[in-house]
Amino acid sequence: MNDSWPRFIVMSSASEEKPLSKLSPFAVQKGFQAIAGTLKSTKRLRDGSFLVECSRRAQAENLLKTATFVDRPVHVCVHKTLNSSRGVIRCRELSDLSEAEIRDELKTQGVVEVHRVTVKKEGKVIPTNTLFLTFNR
Incomplete structure (x- = not known):
């Protein structure tokens, strides 16, 4: 059985007009809850993007399919180094x-x-x- 899936995901804004850094913590929490349920952790990075740690494969899969977050276009990708x-x-x-x-x-x-x-x-x-x-x- 292969239990390999990306546990760390990065979500960043795809639009300079609608940055994620302008979202309230309440909107962020509700947005992640709607997409993936209760996550292991979320952290806002200095550049305004979010580092998300998933506790289940389904959470990672749902996040990687996400194109909009709280009505803002986003890029979602696997973290380059934390997953290996x-x-x-x-x-x-x-x-x-x-x-x-x-x-x-x-x-x-x-x-x-x-x-x-x-x-x-x-x-x-x-x-x-x-x-x-x-x-x-």
Whole structure:
């Protein structure tokens, strides 16, 4: 079972004439309640957008489908860094495998991206045994 879904979502205004920063906290609370129910947390960011933490998959799905919020056009997207974590491994046994093969084999562990570190020696690019893994959790 894949329990991966974006827990952190960013909602920003799509219109300079109707910024989200001008909404009252009461309107914001009612707007989020109408779209997704009770969320784990919401935070207004310095730029006027909202960082939303969802506690259920359905909340994230409903928010990502949202085009208007309290009669204002909005952009809704997954937060770029809060929905994943990264790790580094060093393993000689993986040196003959491609990044795609490693990613596919580790997919059940939540790995969504693999990047092999390379070094340049005497004008040649040489792959190392060091890999950066990105996890979807």
